[in-house]
Amino acid sequence: MAVAGDMVRLSRQIFAKNPSVPLKKQFFGVSVRPWKISPNVAKFRARATIGVRSMVQVDLEAQGSRSSVLLEEPFGFDVVFEGELREKGFMGLRKTKLVCTIGPACSSMEELERLALGGMNVARLNMCHNSREWHRDVIRNIKRLNEEKGFCISLMVDTEGSQMNMVDHGGPSSVKAEDGSIWLFTTENFEGSRPFTVQAKYEGFSEGITVGDELVIDGGMASFEVIEKVGNDLRCRCTDPGLLLPRAKLSFWRDGKLVGKNFGLPTISTKDWADIEFGISEGVDFIAVSFVKDANDIKHLKNFLSTKSSDSIKVLAKIESLESLKNLEEIVEASDGIMVARGDLGVEIPLEEIPTVQEEITRVCRQLNKPVIVASQFLESMIEYPTPTRAEVADVSEAVRQYADALMLSGESAIGSFGGKALSVLQMASSRMELWSREENQQSLLSQFPLGESLPERIAEQICNCAVEMANNLGVDAIFVYTKHGDMASLLSRNRPNPPIFAFTNKSSTRMVLNLQWGVIPLHVDLSDDMEANIGKTFNLIKIRGMVKAGDVVLVVSDVIPTCASPTVFQSIQVRTIV
Numbered sequence: 261m262a263v264a265g266d267m268v269r270l271s272r273q274i275f276a277k278n279p280s281v282p283l284k285k286q287f288f289g290v291s292v293r294p295w296k297i298s299p300n301v302a303k304f305r306a307r308a309t310i311g312v313r314s315m316v317q318v319d320l321e322a323q324g325s326r327s328s329v330l331l332e333e334p335f336g337f338d339v340v341f342e343g344e345l346r347e348k349g350f351m352g353l354r355k356t357k358l359v360c361t362i363g364p365a366c367s368s369m370e371e372l373e374r375l376a377l378g379g380m381n382v383a384r385l386n387m388c389h390n391s392r393e394w395h396r397d398v399i400r401n402i403k404r405l406n407e408e409k410g411f412c413i414s415l416m417v418d419t420e421g422s423q424m425n426m427v428d429h430g431g432p433s434s435v436k437a438e439d440g441s442i443w444l445f446t447t448e449n450f451e452g453s454r455p456f457t458v459q460a461k462y463e464g465f466s467e468g469i470t471v472g473d474e475l476v477i478d479g480g481m482a483s484f485e486v487i488e489k490v491g492n493d494l495r496c497r498c499t500d501p502g503l504l505l506p507r508a509k510l511s512f513w514r515d516g517k518l519v520g521k522n523f524g525l526p527t528i529s530t531k532d533w534a535d536i537e538f539g540i541s542e543g544v545d546f547i548a549v550s551f552v553k554d555a556n557d558i559k560h561l562k563n564f565l566s567t568k569s570s571d572s573i574k575v576l577a578k579i580e581s582l583e584s585l586k587n588l589e590e591i592v593e594a595s596d597g598i599m600v601a602r603g604d605l606g607v608e609i610p611l612e613e614i615p616t617v618q619e620e621i622t623r624v625c626r627q628l629n630k631p632v633i634v635a636s637q638f639l640e641s642m643i644e645y646p647t648p649t650r651a652e653v654a655d656v657s658e659a660v661r662q663y664a665d666a667l668m669l670s671g672e673s674a675i676g677s678f679g680g681k682a683l684s685v686l687q688m689a690s691s692r693m694e695l696w697s698r699e700e701n702q703q704s705l706l707s708q709f710p711l712g713e714s715l716p717e718r719i720a721e722q723i724c725n726c727a728v729e730m731a732n733n734l735g736v737d738a739i740f741v742y743t744k745h746g747d748m749a750s751l752l753s754r755n756r757p758n759p760p761i762f763a764f765t766n767k768s769s770t771r772m773v774l775n776l777q778w779g780v781i782p783l784h785v786d787l788s789d790d791m792e793a794n795i796g797k798t799f800n801l802i803k804i805r806g807m808v809k810a811g812d813v814v815l816v817v818s819d820v821i822p823t824c825a826s827p828t829v830f831q832s833i834q835v836r837t838i839v
């Protein structure tokens with residue numbers, strides 16, 4: 261069995277099984293794909309020892325040549341899933357994906373690797389913090405881990421957005437506002453800290469605000485009453501004492517309703533555009549847009565990405581304002597995925613509404629087949645303590661029970677002392693709840709809603725729905741799907757099947773994007789037009805890695821198949837036994 265770091269010696273047998281392609285052509289034709297060859301064996305050997313790609317030693321003496329060359333098989337694995345599969349079997353594989361926010365507590369190579377080994381599927385970079393150079397180093401380090409150690413971690417840039425918050429003067433980490441104390445909220449720029457004075461980030465923060473309005477800090481950390489308006493500044497009396505943290509969020513309320521929404525600021529600010537350009541140039545996989553208001557915000561960014569030929573980068577809309585909730589369906593339709601950003605959402609809607617809103621967003625996303633991340637405060641107490649509260653574990657389990665595609669850590673990983681432990685709590689709690697849902701047959705309760713409009717789309721959807729029903733009823737070990745843009749894999753995932761979905765794609769961007777989807781294990785492999793050859797090749801490759809064994813039963817769903825023999829695309833479901 262080959263493991264990470266091993267060199268896989270196959271000699272000729274693998275190709276003997278695949279005689280349809282002449283060996284010489286396969287290796288030395290004008291197009292060397294799907295095989296890369298280097299005459300520089302030493303270099304390849306060196307990479308083989310640090311890398312985990314499948315290395316294939318081919319003895320060319322059999323072909324009348326004396327030398328032997330080492331070939332790199334471009335087969336992208338995920339060492340963490342491989343390890344889990346060997347340890348726990350197909351049904352033990354975790355389906356819920358995990359996102360970690362990278363901050364100072366976990367940005368070193370060692371810490372990143374620890375999170376990678378702990379099951380991080382996506383790394384989130386919150387552009388609210390730190391410099392682009394800092395984020396660039398993190399991105400490059402993660403790419404290096406993927407490249408050299410065989411992890412499969414996708415990258416997400418999360419925009420700062422135009423939120424109304426306090427300016428961080430780099431002073432003490434929090435200031436206490438006492439009951440009845442009088443504070444000035446100003447837009448005046450000043451250095452250092454001034455007693456009882458808070459600088460608001462935008463000039464127009466007090467527009468439309470009148471005496472008597474309530475100013476709420478961070479959704480309820482502290483509250484003030486506006487007692488005087490002095491130009492743009494507000495003099496306020498503390499009515500509910502509490503802590504003012506650096507960059508705390510400000511919101512205004514009148515008669516129990518939010519006022520002064522958005523302050524007329526664009527969803528994507530000038531700085532956000534620069535951060536997006538940065539993300540494009542660093543080759544990230546997702547851009548999460550903060551404080552989305554409507555579908556146009558998303559369409560605008562997607563157009564921009566396509567003019568930059570970067571449409572392989574997927575756009576996630578963060579639902580964290582009242583306005584985004586009003587336009588939920590159109591935003592979900594326009595975007596490639598959603599984040600339920602409960603932190604800021606809790607500033608704009610009453611806290612007791614968060615659970616039902618979360619469930620509703622998750623439901624809409626699955627109906628419209630868009631991945632959904634549930635985010636914020638899952639294990640907040642673990643920023644300081646090594647164990648979670650029981651209520652926190654229940655919250656994690658509830659999101660898993662709702663079949664969210666992914667769960668996210670924020671401060672727990674970014675600044676917490678126990679990021680690795682927090683990740684393992686997510687990991688264990690999700691696996692446990694997935695098992696329970698399967699045993700209770702909760703999937704059967706999922707209602708589907710027809711998506712496709714054109715006949716080919718409807719066919720693809722029906723094939724995937726039926727494939728999952730078959731896979732569940734037959735109790736197959738795994739579903740294999742061959743997919744270029746990930747659509748079939750996504751339609752399978754939408755049905756939340758019992759067995760894991762191995763999605764083989766020849767586009768590395770598709771692989772990184774599928775990484776966010778429930779139950780999908782995306783693998784990068786060169787695919788040809790000949791589906792039978794693809795099936796044979798992928799069965800062999802993953803058998804060699806010890807991921808499947810003879811006798812395992814696999815349901816194969818295929819889509820990418822126009823061949824000379826059958827020039828029309830046909831989609832099929834087959835049940836195969838690994839031999």
Ligand SMILES: Nc1ncnc2c1ncn2[C@@H]1O[C@H](COP(=O)(O)OP(=O)(O)OP(=O)(O)O)[C@@H](O)[C@H]1O
Pocket residue numbers: 361362363364386388389390418550603604636670671672674675
């Ligand atoms: N790159 C970073 N550098 C420093 N601190 C960070 C970084 N990323 C996150 N943090 C810290 O981690 C904590 C929580 O993370 P984060 O900022 O992602 O939460 P959030 O406020 O919910 O996100 P958002 O600003 O998108 O609403 C914050 O208090 C922040 O100070």
Ligand SMILES: CC(=O)C(=O)O
Pocket residue numbers: 550578580600601602603604605635636670
């Ligand atoms: C994640 C995020 O942006 C929030 O919870 O507000």
Ligand SMILES: [K+]
Pocket residue numbers: 386387388418419420421550
């Ligand atoms: K953000």
Ligand SMILES: [Mg+2]
Pocket residue numbers: 550580601603604
């Ligand atoms: Mg937010």
